[in-house]
Amino acid sequence: xxxxxxxxxxxxxxxxxxVSGAMLPGELRETxxxxxxxxGVDAYAHLFFCxxxxxxxGWNGISPWWVLLVVFALGGLIEVLQLWIPGRSTTWNDMLGxxxxxxxxxxxxxxxxxxxTRESDG
Numbered sequence: 312x313x314x315x316x317x318x319x320x321x322x323x324x325x326x327x328x329x330v331s332g333a334m335l336p337g338e339l340r341e342t343x344x345x346x347x348x349x350x351g352v353d354a355y356a357h358l359f360f361c362x363x364x365x366x367x368x369g370w371n372g373i374s375p376w377w378v379l380l381v382v383f384a385l386g387g388l389i390e391v392l393q394l395w396i397p398g399r400s401t402t403w404n405d406m407l408g409x410x411x412x413x414x415x416x417x418x419x420x421x422x423x424x425x426x427x428t429r430e431s432d433g
Contacts, residue, residue: 322367326385329360333389337398354408361386361412362419369420382413 335343344352361382368378386409390401 318367318370322364322371325360325363325367329356329364330385330389332356332360333393334396335399336396340398354404357386357405357408358412358415361409362416363412365413365416366420367416369417375417378417379410379413382409385409 332340344350364385365378365382368381369375373381383406386406390405393399393401
């Protein structure tokens with residue numbers, strides 16, 4: 312498979328995992344969390360997944376402003392959909408975690424690109 316396809320496939324996989332986890336009914340989510348001894352992992356999950364999504368979107372050439380907009384829109388859509396999922400609720404903390412994650416992902420991308428540019432310049 313072509314090298315440039317991998318970041319896009321990884322982006323799709325991570326986004327699907329994030330959305331799938333967000334769409335679990337509350338009781339099932341709690342059961343899985345207890346089974347895997349995850350505790351209060353929710354805030355970290357938003358930060359982690361949105362960091363990866365932003366990093367991969369940027370890696371695929373999307374501008375930083377579009378990355379922030381896409382992550383914000385995805386998070387907002389998830390929060391709205393959770394209104395109809397039993398045992399789930401919407402919170403501003405989740406949205407803040409999404410934007411924080413997107414920011415961390417963009418900063419990491421900038422640092423990686425800066426490091427690689429520095430290395431190639433000698």
